Amino acid sequence: MSLQDDNIADHASDLDTASALQKGDDASAETFVRENIRWMVHTAERILKERSAAEDSVQAAFVKIFRSLDSFRGESSLRTWMRRIVVNQALMVLRKQERLRETSIEPLLPSFDGNGCRLDETWLVKDTPESLLASAQISQAVMTAIDKLPDAYRLVLLLRDIEEYSTSQVAHLLELSESNVKVRLHRARAALKKLLDPVLAGEISQ
Amino acid sequence: MTRSNSLRRRLHGRMFSLPGMITCNEFEDFILAYLDDELPRSKRRVFDWHIRLCKECREYLAAYIASLELTKKALATDEAASLPDVPDDLVTAVMEARKAS
Missing domain, CATH: 1.10.10.10 (Winged helix-like DNA-binding domain superfamily/Winged helix DNA-binding domain)
Structure with a gap:
């Protein structure tokens, strides 16, 4: 789903999901992880071109997501909000690897x-x-x-x-x-x- | 490159350096703004004029747009079938990291 397509998403129900996850048990958290982990790995792997680094980024992204669910305001869809976190996490890895320096094209x-x-x-x-x-x-x-x-x-x-x-x-x-x-x-x-x-x-x- | 191509390029070079014209090199610099609809009207006019007169740039722009569309379509998918399988270990690691944090 693109960021533009996300405009049609139901952000109110995403707020409910975020709130339920904050209060929720391990089983509902695991369901949430399983529902989202594949597209997140896919997004991170596209950026990093490395599967293991992508998986590490996604793990770190999930920790960040669970920690900051209370800051999700429903201004975008939950998926867009999560996507930004994954992208940022993957970019941090690229920066550490110094792969963002300009080279000749x-x-x-x-x-x-x-x-x-x-x-x-x-x-x-x-x-x-x-x-x-x-x-x-x-x-x-x-x-x-x-x-x-x-x-x-x-x-x-x-x-x-x-x-x-x-x-x-x-x-x-x-x-x-x-x-x-x-x-x-x-x-x-x-x-x-x-x-x-x-x-x-x-x-x-x- | 054939002799006729070389002659044509020389003629084009002279024609495109006339007032109100742009060279292929300048045309190249305008492409991004043209596609984002951000070219001022005067520049858009010379850009459109160049497309009409220059077969090379006309075909180049068509291929540039086709390549961009092909790339967007090839990558614009989060459909379940095209997503990678994820090992259970990773889900377990995420759940453990959640508890530890």
């Missing part, structure tokens, strides 16, 4: 001649994303391409385009200026396009 960016004219080959895109995604191989190619991006760019793309945070929220989460987020986002998209060109050109069979 130049070889993946478009090139231009001395007159500012585009040098890269282009072609007409024939297939729609829906038809391309009918193939599991294509989905895998997209995941592999994203993982090839340097972390400093991959994270901006994941947070803005996939998790659907706003530019200012991404700037805050990654401790960057908004203009830097925009530059990185465009470069990440342009690099991803180059990596996905063989898919879009139909060179990876469906």
Whole structure:
């Protein structure tokens, strides 16, 4: 579920859930953990690209969630609130690993001649994303391409385009200026396009 | 790169440096704001004009948008079937950490 989709969520019932969890027994807490742990690991693993680090982040995130349930005000859905905690936890790990430092993405960016004219080959895109995604191989190619991006760019793309945070929220989460987020986002998209060109050109069979 | 491509690029280079035009390189810098609908009207006009005149940028932008849509669709899922299985050990560890905290 995206952050935008979350607007339709029933926040009042989420407040009840949060309140019940605070008073609740171990059995209801475990049910809550089991209902949410898979998407949380999925979210953390996308950010960290490592399963064991993702599981550690989720464990720490749950501790934080249980501790701070009384601060949940229902301004967003419970899931959005939890997602922010997981994302923050995973980003903390990335910071500790010093993986957020900017590294070169130049070889993946478009090139231009001395007159500012585009040098890269282009072609007409024939297939729609829906038809391309009918193939599991294509989905895998997209995941592999994203993982090839340097972390400093991959994270901006994941947070803005996939998790659907706003530019200012991404700037805050990654401790960057908004203009830097925009530059990185465009470069990440342009690099991803180059990596996905063989898919879009139909060179990876469906 | 063929000779005709090279000649075409030279002609494009001259044409796109005329007043009221932008080069492919400048076009590239405007893409994000264009897609976010944040380009001022005057810049949007030169951007649209460049798309009409430059086949390379037209096809590049189409591929850029297609790649973005493909990526969003490939990753935008929290559907149960696509989520990873989680070992019981992790649930147990979470429950123990909750008690300890």
